[in-house]
Amino acid sequence: MIGSWPLILALWGAGLGAAMQYAKISVIYDLLGSAYPDGGAGLGWMVSMVGGIGIVLGVVAAMLVARIRYRRALLGALWLGAAVSLGQALLPPLPAMLALRLIEGISHLAIVVAAPTLIAQIATDRQRGLALTLWGTFFGVAFAVMAWGGRPLAINVGIPALFGLHAVYMAGFALYLSPRLRSLPDEGVVPEFSLRTVLATHIAIYRSPYINAPAIGWLFYTFCYVATLTVLPPYLDPSIRSLVMGTMPLVSIAVSMTIGVAMLRRIPAVQVVIMGFGLAALSMLWLWVTPAGALACMGLAVAVGLIQGASFAAVPQLNATPQAQAQANGAMAQMGNLGNTLGTPVMAMALAGWGYVSLPVLAGMAFLLAMILHVALAGLRRKS
Structure with a gap:
């Protein structure tokens, strides 16, 4: 099996x-x-x-x-x-x-x-x-x-x-x-469950640069990507709007399953995630220079394709036990839902106040911050 x-x-x-x-x-x-x-x-x-x-x-x-x-x-x-x-x-x-x-x-x-x-x-x-x-x-x-x-x-x-x-x-x-x-093999010791352990587990997860790293990046990914797909369409040329919006998720999946998989065989997953966030930030610079450009949108789709799969691949690379992996996946679910919930309303408010330019600026800063935090967490892991 x-x-x-x-x-x-x-x-x-x-x-x-x-x-x-x-x-x-x-x-x-x-x-x-x-x-x-x-x-x-x-x-x-x-x-x-x-x-x-x-x-x-x-x-x-x-x-x-x-x-x-x-x-x-x-x-x-x-x-x-x-x-x-x-x-x-x-x-x-x-x-x-x-x-x-x-x-x-x-x-x-x-x-x-x-x-x-x-x-x-x-x-x-x-x-x-x-x-x-x-x-x-x-x-x-x-x-x-x-x-x-x-x-x-x-x-x-x-x-x-x-x-x-x-x-x-x-x-x-x-x-x-x-x-x-x-x-399936034995899953190990049954963990205790109480209010005290719930609080202690939250503290342990978000203090651990091993368990929380995938979730921290996932927060910024979900904040930016879902919001961008939601608020970008009105700025696209109507003649290509449906084509671009329908193609972006497919490009992300294709990149994740081809280039992403090939990179993961040679490079640690966290490094692939960091590269993805860096490319995503550059794609936002591209979207600032060429507003709502179709090629820039495809560039963003390529970048987030690297982030998607590598973020989940990072969980077992950083955490050896099933319990720690479950905690990391739970933190990813928590941060992912937070990003999905906040991303679109925050982006919509920014667009209402400052117009299109706030989209690449806000998302670009978020991608950069995710990359910086991943690098910082990697530094903490090396020290520990």
């Missing part, structure tokens, strides 16, 4: 299901008004509820997943996600739907902590860079699938069909993975 690509791909597929928990609402957001005509601001909470859970409970999820055991936590989260989607397919009243989204956030967190930790254990040393780079594409792929297939399904068949299909997807992966995860 060790080093099994079918199992690695199945765990990635489970990650796609977790990313679809975000994407299935985002791609039909403009359609939700027909189901909830009096929804108002509550519809916005339907999108952000999952992310809010991640900010508050990212590290707690890592502790619980380690205590429950990764296999049980992953399977339980998949079944919970399937049940929630089935409930959503009934289009319950808005308060009930928001409660289901809250529960769905718990399912999402458990999957994004347990699945990459299991992948890191299953993959051989030679496979690990490619396997975790593949994992790093799960959000981009899921949003593309939902945009190309999920939204048309909701429009032509109805919103309940989309939620129902997602329930079937999650249950299918739970059934497939259940017998195949039984032969």
Whole structure:
């Protein structure tokens, strides 16, 4: 079972299901008004509820997943996600739907902590860079699938069909993975769980230059990239707008799976991440010199493609034990949700106040700061 690509791909597929928990609402957001005509601001909470859970409970999820055991936590989260989607397919009243989204956030967190930790254990040393780079594409792929297939399904068949299909997807992966995860190696000592250990673990994670490094970079990546994809389209030439916005995520995934994987075989993952942030900062300078230029947008996509996969590959390179890897993945979930939550409103406010130039300046400074912090954390690791 060790080093099994079918199992690695199945765990990635489970990650796609977790990313679809975000994407299935985002791609039909403009359609939700027909189901909830009096929804108002509550519809916005339907999108952000999952992310809010991640900010508050990212590290707690890592502790619980380690205590429950990764296999049980992953399977339980998949079944919970399937049940929630089935409930959503009934289009319950808005308060009930928001409660289901809250529960769905718990399912999402458990999957994004347990699945990459299991992948890191299953993959051989030679496979690990490619396997975790593949994992790093799960959000981009899921949003593309939902945009190309999920939204048309909701429009032509109805919103309940989309939620129902997602329930079937999650249950299918739970059934497939259940017998195949039984032969994994022992996961070590069961960690204690209490309020004291929750606080102590947060302190330990964010004091450790080994555990927190991937998450610190991930905060700035999510802050910039998702916000840029959201606020950039109005500045693009309408004749190429759809082409550029549809191509950027695909370019990032392609670079991550080709150039990124090749680099990871020769260069430590953190160095690849630092190079990616440096190139991203240069691409923002390019976008400042040539406002909303298509080639500059592709340059940004290339740069973030290096950041995506290498950030996840850095987790097992910096942390040897499954428990430390789960903590690092939990911190990445926490910081990633924080970046996703803050990025778009901060960028939108900056654009409203200072116009287009604030986009490359703000994002460029954030990319530079991420690179500087990664270099500083690497210095702390050398000293320790």
